[in-house]
Amino acid sequence: MLEAIDVHADGLKRAALAAGPAAPVHNCPKWTVHDLVTHIAFVHAFAVGLAVNRPAKPSPPSGWDDVLGWWDGQRLALREALAKAPEAPAFSPYPGFAVTVGDWTRRMAHETAIHRLDAESALEEGPGTRFSPAFANDGIDEFLTYLAPRLGKTGDVRITTPERTWTIGGPGAEVSGAADDVYRALWGRPHRASVTGDLAPLAAP
Template identity: 80%
Template sequence: MREAIDIHADALKRAALQAGPTAPVRNCPKWTVSDLVAHIAFVHGFAVSLAVNRPVRPSPPAEWEDLLGWWDGQRLAMREAFGQAPETPAFSPYPGFEVTVGDWIRRMAHETAIHRLDAESALDDVPPTRFSPDFANDGVDEYLTFLTPRRGITADVRVTTPERTWAFGEPNAEVSGAADDVYRALWGRPHRASVTGDLEPLAAP
């Protein structure tokens, strides 16, 4: 998962540089590319502080070149912080839930992958990025079994990919399809999954 963070962060940065800071992000209509990079830079910096048990809400710089350099610094710090044993306890912002460094590694891998798609959506020629079934299924599992309950949301949904099935409560929504498409559907990104019912209660912030 540590390698996945770098792979997707590198792809995100390439797309951001190609699109430019003022380009609109199709996947997130309220954002420009600069807004997107500021967000992922903040998240990476915040994750560093959580992994080392010193929670701090960082403040990315506003100027584009400064922001890119600051983000590079946070990425380096994240590699160091995530070099700890995955089972090492980390700070948890979720009351009642313990979190490890491994949890933050996994969280950042998927956070970065999804925002890679956002950066690529700002390009005139959007690349045909597809995530492997292993990675996408892990992302679906992380979304449903880690992130959703920690956000205080009950997942009354049935989710099916060719490799796995998740079922919670009395499902009022069903999602099925290739793991890559189901992954995108849960995160509210363009997809080709089959969706019945209302996924809005599960929507990521």
């Protein structure tokens, strides 16, 4: 997962530089690429404090070149903060839920991957990234069993990929397809998964 953070952050940055700061992010209509980069830089910086049990609210610089450079520094700090033993306790912003360094590593891997798709949506050719079944299935599992409960999101859903099945609650929404597409569907990104029923109760933040 540490490697995944680097891989997807690099991909996000390549797309951001190619699109330019003023380009609209089609996956997130209220954002420009500048907004997206500022967001992921903030998230990475915030996660540094959480991983070392010293939470603080970062203040990214406003200029395009400045925020790119600041993000590079925060990525290095994040890698160092997450290099501790995965089972080491970390700060939890979720009341009643313990969190480890490994949990934050996994969370940042998937946060960065999804926002890589957003950066690529600003390119004329659109997103070209396809996630491996192993990574996408892990992302589905992280969303359903880790993130959604901690955010207080509940719903009845059955999720099916060629490799795995998740059933939460009783009959309700059903999502099926390639793991990559189901992963995108849960995060509200363009996909080719089959969706029946209402996924709104589990909608990604």
